[in-house]
Amino acid sequence: MGRLEKSLSQDGGSEKAQPIVETASDAPQWTPEFEKKLVRKIDLYLMPIIWVMNVLSWMDRANLGNANIAGLTADLKLSSNQFSMAIITYYFGYIVWVPVSTVILARTRPSLFLPSIMALWGIVTASVGAMNTYPQLVVSRLLLGMLESGLTPGACYIFSNWYLPGEIGKRTSAFQTSAQLGGAFGGLIAGGVMSNLEGAQGIRGWRWLFIIEGVITVAVAIVAVFILPDYPTNSPRLNEEERFVATTRLLRVGILVDHEGSKPRLSVYETMVQSVRNWRAWCIATGSLFVSQSLILVYFYPVLVRGLGYTDPIKAQFMTVPIWVVSFVCTIASGFIGDRSPPRRGILVVGGLAVLCILAIVTTNVYDFKARYVFLAFMTAGAWVAFAQVMAFIAEVLSDLLPEVRAFTIGMMSCAATTGNVYGAYLFPAENAPKHILGFSMCAMSGGVSSMLFLVLYISEVRKRKRVREGLISGTS
Structure with missing residues (x-):
């Protein structure tokens, strides 16, 4: 394994990984069939379980709404403000x-860390069934x-440690569908339990x-x-040859992966400093904040649909289904499209946000109910496409950072995105129905600002790749 360790060595104080360039005679060889089989094996171990974990995560966070209409508020004597808090x-x-979670993940084994936090949140969820007070x-x-x-930033970080640029988009898109379906599954389970x-x-x-x-959450955590x-260099699910190939194929495209003992670890402070000094981190975080603000639409589907003329409560619930279906199909399709040309994935992100922005502007000026319904479906699809492909895009953008720095930067992105959810919850007040000019105007602004930020990031990546190509050409001439 000497060649692998040589390739992995680098300056521990450097923010970026050194480019990996191997000569034809020195490069290890394997067949395309072997690599395809390896990727399928990685998918088998990683994708189904991480998908189920995210479904349960969304169910466990959203079940408070289901419990509310089933008597939780009355039994715990909660006011409206207390429930909102x-x-x-x-x-x-x-x-x-x-x-903090992402940095810990980068320093530990995902097969232990993620199931551990999942088991703990399952215990917390179950304990709510015995609670009797607001505090x-x-x-x-x-x-x-x-x-x-x-979980979510952890999954993004793990994907960036396993998949090539031409593979990761389909995986992040599939992962995001678990969030889309989590709410639906939660409603079905809630209905069955209540009945x-x-x-x-x-x-x-x-x-x-x-x-x-x-x-259920604790049981799945134990299975997980x-x-x-874990990581390509130390996963017990792979044999030595598979670990070598899984690691080397990433190094060949300049992706720095974890390798125990190959380099000194950065301290937490050094990790934070390197991340916050990187302008790309702030660009990603700010863009993600605005993208997530637009995705707050999903919490208001029933309200918005009723405002479009479907006043019957049951019919309004059913009319939200086509909106979810459009988002689901577009999200999956975006993964395949993005993986066909990874260097242009940024265009897909910018395009999805541009669709969101344009349709939100149109919606503020068009009041035909049927037209607004169609606009709402594709507006939300644009936001979901952007969010799913942002996960893949930033994995590529940050691939040249040290693993701890990459993990912390992904954590910054998730932190900003969640902040967008907090204030986004106030964009569609009931008194603004049915036009909701404020909410759709803010969605237009969010789509416009975030599309410009990710366009800047995409242009920067295009220029960086051009400099790398020119450096390689001049080095071999």
Whole structure:
């Protein structure tokens, strides 16, 4: 393994990885069939379990809304403001802890860290079924936000340590569909629990909902310990040859991967300093803040659809389904399109945000209900496409950073995105129905600003690749 360790060595104090350039005679060889088989094996271990984990994460964070209409507010004697504060407290915990979670993940084994925090948030979720006071509920939501903060940015970081630029887009898109479907699954489970377990064993249905979802979460966490891979250099799921190929193929395209003992670790302070001094980190974080603000639309689907003329509550619920379907199809399609030409993935991000911006502007000036419904569907799809491809895009943009710095920067992105969710919740007040000029105007602004930020980042990456090519050409001439 001497060649691998030689390739991995680098200046520990440097912010960026050194380019990996191997001669034809020195480069290790393997067949395309072997590599395809390896990628399928990685997918088998990583994608299904991380997808299920994210579904449960979204279910566990959203079940408070299901419990609310089933009697939680009345049983705990909560005011409207107290219930709103319980929801927002989740985001406070998430924002504060997410950078810490990503740094810890970069220094530990994902197969232990992610299942551990999942088991803990499952226990917290189940414990809500036994709570009787407002302070207990607030503390549980704070802990839930802190514990769940490690999953989404953690998944993005893990993808960046396993997949090539031409592979990662499909995986991030598939991962995002778990968020889209998590709400739907949560509603189905909530409906089943409320219908069949209300009053069972003297326990209210909403309490059973938390208990059951918490137990499911803990069970999946235990299974995940035995399935999740770690990193290409040390995964026990792969044999020595597979680890070598998994690592070397990343190094060949300039992606720095973890390798125990190959370099001195940065301190937490050094990691933070290198990240916050990088202008790309702030560009990514600010852009993500505005993208997530636009995605707040998903929480208002029923309200917005009712405002478009579907006043029957049941029909309004059903009319949200096509909007989710359009977003789902566009998100999956964007992954395949982005992976066909990874260097141009930034255009896909900018394009999705531009669609969001343009349709939001049009929606503020068009009041035909059917037209607005179509605009809403594709406006949201543009935001989902952008968000899914941003995960893949930044994995490529940050591939030349040290692993700890890359992880912290991804944490900054997730922190900013969650902040957008907090104030975005106030963009569609009921008194603005049915036009919701404020909300759609802010969506237009968010799409416009974020598209410009990611366009700047894309142009910077194009120039960087050009400099690398020119350097390689001059070095071989």
